Amino acid sequence: MTASLSSPKPKLGISACLLGAEVRFNGGHKESRLCSRTLSDYFDFVPFCPEVAIGMGIPREPIRLVGAPETPRAVGSVRPELDVTAPLAAYGEKVAGETDDLCGYIFMQQSPSCGLERVKVYQEGGRPSEHKGRGIFAQAFCARRPDLPVEEDGRLNDPILRENFITRVFAYAEWQQLLRAGLTRKALLDFHARHKYLLMATDPLQYKALGQLLGNLTQHDLNELAPRYFSALMAALKKCATRRTHSNVLQHLSGYFKQALSSEEKQEMQQLISQYRHGVVPLVVPLTLLKHHLRRNPHSYVAQQVYLQPHPENLSLRNAL
Incomplete structure (x- = not known):
């Protein structure tokens, strides 16, 4: 993804x-x-x-x-x-x-x-x-x-710090790919769109601030704004997401499927998010159900979100979060 x-x-x-x-x-x-x-x-x-x-x-x-x-x-x-x-x-x-x-x-x-x-x-x-x-x-x-x-x-022996570091590495790598392909306003906006929920999970205040910054993109020199944007993004991603902020993101993402899910499916989703928030299950549990609903009910905006898979699945980094 x-x-x-x-x-x-x-x-x-x-x-x-x-x-x-x-x-x-x-x-x-x-x-x-x-x-x-x-x-x-x-x-x-x-x-x-x-x-x-x-x-x-x-x-x-x-x-x-x-x-x-x-x-x-x-x-x-x-x-x-x-x-x-x-x-x-x-x-x-x-x-x-x-x-x-x-x-x-x-x-x-x-x-x-x-x-x-x-x-x-x-x-x-x-x-x-x-x-x-x-x-x-x-x-x-x-x-x-x-x-x-x-x-x-x-x-890196701490599962939260390990997951945070590797998430940042892949975000950094994708930014370098963007620069090699050629920096454009559209490329910058697309990059931000893909990383929005990842940013919301780590630093909700910067999530809003960077959204506002890019909202005035046409008023800035792209070559001056892009490095400033990326520095702020990397500083924000360095903050570790919490169960509360992860739960908030899961709520937002599950909202995209409210028309497609039955009342029982909605209840199951809410129950797992609540269990995660209270430390009963790891993050991978509600996330797996969310991906299941995404496969059954494709949604292009949700599918592009880096948050759903910010690093290789086989690393199992979210099993201990």
């Missing part, structure tokens, strides 16, 4: 150690089976190890962050005079500038080079700061690619 699912696999950047590459400071790895054995069927991974890339070698002296949590430096844990802050930051900017084809990035958690958040920053005397920092490479990379979906490997 979304064009991106039948296209070539989206490319994801990833910390090389998560794919089993023995590139860590001690010559080991941190293989993530989720990445190497499950997600690899749906994504083409592009591995990076910034510490190796800047010439630190394997094995090597481990580094750590020191100083102010907002602007830490990466130094050797044995030899503090070994300062690799600038090379790691420069490599982050270089990778960000040379990988326009990436649709997301999975970083190694708590790494002084790759950690996205909660990385220890040490103060004088060797005590960690109360406030955590961000890995130097990750910080530089993300500053150059603020719209790109990024996540840490550990957080």
